[in-house]
Amino acid sequence: MAIIETKDLTYTYPGATTPSIQDVSVTINKGDFVILTGPSGCGKTTLCRTFNGLVPHFYNGTLEGEITVSGLKVADHKIHELARHVGLVFQNPENQLFALSVEKDVAFGLENSAMPRDEMRKRVDWALQMAGISELSERPPHELSGGQQQRVAIASVLSMQPDIMVLDEPTSFLDPVGAEKIFKVINELNKKLGITIILVEHRLDLAAKYANKVIVMNEGTVALTGTPREIFTSEKARLIGVGIPKATKLYQHLKRQGVTLKTVPVTTEETANLLLEMLNHD
Amino acid sequence: MIEVKDLHFSYPTGLEALKGINLTVEDGEFLAIMGQNGAGKTTLVKHFNGLLKPTTGEVLVNGTSTQQISVAKLARNVGFVFQNPDHQLFSESVEDEIVFALKNFGFEGETIKKQVDWALNLLDIEQYRKTSPFMLSGGERKRVALASILAWDPQVIVMDEPTIGQDHQQKEKLQQFIIQLNAQKKTVVVVTHDVEFVAECNPHVILMSQGKILVSGKAEKVLTNPQLVAQASIVPPQITQIFLRLADLGLPTDVIDVHEATKILLEHLRRRK
Ligand SMILES: Nc1ncnc2c1ncn2[C@@H]1O[C@H](COP(=O)(O)OP(=O)(O)OP(=O)(O)O)[C@@H](O)[C@H]1O
Ligand SMILES: Nc1ncnc2c1ncn2[C@@H]1O[C@H](COP(=O)(O)OP(=O)(O)OP(=O)(O)O)[C@@H](O)[C@H]1O
Ligand SMILES: [Mg+2]
Ligand SMILES: [Mg+2]
Numbered sequence: 001m002a003i004i005e006t007k008d009l010t011y012t013y014p015g016a017t018t019p020s021i022q023d024v025s026v027t028i029n030k031g032d033f034v035i036l037t038g039p040s041g042c043g044k045t046t047l048c049r050t051f052n053g054l055v056p057h058f059y060n061g062t063l064e065g066e067i068t069v070s071g072l073k074v075a076d077h078k079i080h081e082l083a084r085h086v087g088l089v090f091q092n093p094e095n096q097l098f099a100l101s102v103e104k105d106v107a108f109g110l111e112n113s114a115m116p117r118d119e120m121r122k123r124v125d126w127a128l129q130m131a132g133i134s135e136l137s138e139r140p141p142h143e144l145s146g147g148q149q150q151r152v153a154i155a156s157v158l159s160m161q162p163d164i165m166v167l168d169e170p171t172s173f174l175d176p177v178g179a180e181k182i183f184k185v186i187n188e189l190n191k192k193l194g195i196t197i198i199l200v201e202h203r204l205d206l207a208a209k210y211a212n213k214v215i216v217m218n219e220g221t222v223a224l225t226g227t228p229r230e231i232f233t234s235e236k237a238r239l240i241g242v243g244i245p246k247a248t249k250l251y252q253h254l255k256r257q258g259v260t261l262k263t264v265p266v267t268t269e270e271t272a273n274l275l276l277e278m279l280n281h282d
Numbered sequence: 283m284i285e286v287k288d289l290h291f292s293y294p295t296g297l298e299a300l301k302g303i304n305l306t307v308e309d310g311e312f313l314a315i316m317g318q319n320g321a322g323k324t325t326l327v328k329h330f331n332g333l334l335k336p337t338t339g340e341v342l343v344n345g346t347s348t349q350q351i352s353v354a355k356l357a358r359n360v361g362f363v364f365q366n367p368d369h370q371l372f373s374e375s376v377e378d379e380i381v382f383a384l385k386n387f388g389f390e391g392e393t394i395k396k397q398v399d400w401a402l403n404l405l406d407i408e409q410y411r412k413t414s415p416f417m418l419s420g421g422e423r424k425r426v427a428l429a430s431i432l433a434w435d436p437q438v439i440v441m442d443e444p445t446i447g448q449d450h451q452q453k454e455k456l457q458q459f460i461i462q463l464n465a466q467k468k469t470v471v472v473v474t475h476d477v478e479f480v481a482e483c484n485p486h487v488i489l490m491s492q493g494k495i496l497v498s499g500k501a502e503k504v505l506t507n508p509q510l511v512a513q514a515s516i517v518p519p520q521i522t523q524i525f526l527r528l529a530d531l532g533l534p535t536d537v538i539d540v541h542e543a544t545k546i547l548l549e550h551l552r553r554r555k
Contacts, residue, residue, distance in 0.1 A: 013417065039449045040421030091420040091447070094366060143295060145309070146365045146443070147319025169420070172446045173365070175318045175475050177515040202449050203478070205520060214307075243450030246478065246520035246540055253544040259551065268520050272527035279531055279554075 003164060003196050004028040004051060008065035011046060011055055020046040022220040023065070030163075033190045033197045033210050035228070037056050039241050044093055044200045047217070048166050049200070052086040053079045055143035070163060083109070087157035091168040091200070093150040097141040102133060105141055109160045127159035130185045132178060144172040154182060161189065171206075181256045183207050204228065205245035209267050216242055233264050247271040283309050284326065284360075284438070284469075286331055288339040291325055299325040301493035302339075307438075310467040310519045312460070314480050314501070317490035318515035323473045324365055326490070327440050330471065331360040343438075358387055361436035365473070367427035367442045371415040379415055380430045387434050401433035406452065421447035428456075438469040443452060457483055479540040481505060481519035489514040506536040 049055035171179035373379035
């Protein structure tokens with residue numbers, strides 16, 4: 001069942017001469033784990049902003065075409081109504097933090113819900129723990145390191161457990177262990193609670209194993225959609241500049257030298273297993 | 283040359299972010315500083331151009347203590363690209379942003395024009411010359427921040443997370459450029475979480491944890507040591523992860539590069555035949 005559907009969606013920022021997204025038609029189903037990728041400036045963030053109504057309600061400009069999110073026509077519903085269904089982790093975490101303490105920032109969205117106090121407490125503690133920042137709960141967000149701030153931004157959306165989570169490069173400031181942890185957490189929310197995930201990423205190697213769909217944008221349009229494996233082996237994706245994981249690159253290099261593994265691996269585990277199988281076999 | 287001697291630093295809140303750092307960055311060195319969120323990386327590199335001053339200990343740039351020289355003077359030699367471009371950008375247009383520093387450092391007329399064109403082209407932001415930096419995408423803003431520093435060609439370039447928001451092609455370009463800078467004997471310091479980027483550049487690496495330096499060494503030695511890497515909340519490069527799984531076959535585990543990996547595997551297959 002479609003939870004987000006856009007049809008010929010075109011948007012131009014105020015004062016801009018060309019649209020930042022053009023004729024975008026995508027369908028995202030309930031329970032999908034989607035990676036949205038494409039070159040810097042291709043329109044990923046702009047598209048994400050249409051999902052929770054920041055475009056057009058906050059940014060103004062001209063929106064043409066159609067977009068429906070959780071059955072609501074974005075053009076007809078205010079940001080706060082859409083926020084009940086969609087949580088967005090901003091690309092720049094600092095723009096999302098405003099409270100005087102980490103805990104207040106993470107609790108903010110829940111304060112406006114009808115949730116009982118003790119349940120809210122549990123939810124906030126859980127979100128802080130998942131983001132690895134329990135010990136920072138009393139600290140002012142503007143006195144934290146970049147990665148610590150990004151963890152707060154993530155926790156403040158995790159705590160809401162919205163139907164749709166849109167995460168715009170949510171691990172760009174995170175240390176690699178922290179990034180892996182966050183991907184695992186959102187994968188669990190996706191698989192156990194059926195929360196729909198839309199993840200903007202340049203590096204596909206870490207999250208690819210969790211995603212069922214990749215959307216590649218280029219110059220404001222959707223250039224390609226497919227499974228991670230289809231995208232990693234697609235010549236068109238390569239030409240657009242989608243980065244291929246090293247695990248897949250090693251496969252390609254070996255193939256060029258006449259050594260072909262049985263299938264095309266997309267993760268290090270798969271590559272290692274294929275190599276072990278081959279080397280133990282001969 | 284940058285010398286850091288028993289550097290301790292506490293923020294006004296009392297939090298001690300650096301707990302005794304000793305480090306020398308030689309002229310012409312390419313250094314990557316890595317480690318967990320909150321380890322103190324940004325705090326450390328902000329000492330290199332005097333944005334922060336030691337609570338105790340000292341930082342010497344070309345022999346002079348950063349306590350004795352103004353940030354403005356230091357900046358001519360040590361360019362600093364902020365982790366978050368919003369902390370750096372303030373001009374009305376991308377071009378103005380780049381021109382500002384050049385004028386400040388006494389560049390004139392034709393030279394300014396030449397440097398601006400060069401930097402815009404290098405970072406693929408030529409088409410945004412007249413655009414406000416605040417109307418750009420995240421990755422584009424980071425490239426403006428990089429351009430505005432690289433344009434004046436400082437001797438030491440400190441970049442806090444240069445690859446954030448950059449796609450594969452931009453990263454590759456940046457990597458090529460850094461290697462070229464290094465060949466020109468410029469000193470390059472990057473703070474980064476991007477393990478694959480570091481694996482491809484193979485610089486000298488420092489791992490930090492909780493205000494201290496854990497280890498210092500060549501990327502291929504440091505990043506292939508699973509225990510050390512885990513202590514710094516890093517994961518080994520993908521190629522290393524694969525080779526760690528193959529260790530029982532007698533293959534080396536200190537491999538970070540895909541070309542080298544291919545060579546080793548082909549050689550192994552040949553020998554077994
Ligand atoms: N507030 C704005 N006003 C006008 N133009 C904008 C604004 N924000 C972005 N743009 C432009 O719209 C285009 C798409 O930007 P967007 O932020 O959606 O890209 P992106 O794919 O998220 O890029 P990145 O990977 O660098 O974050 C870019 O050309 C950008 O310059
Ligand atoms: N303005 C500030 N006031 C008080 N404490 C701060 C401030 N900025 C950072 N800190 C604290 O100092 C420590 C080191 O922060 P720093 O920004 O140097 O970390 P980092 O290694 O750069 O982390 P990241 O990878 O997340 O960018 C952290 O514990 C952080 O919370
Ligand atoms: Mg973006
Ligand atoms: Mg930092």
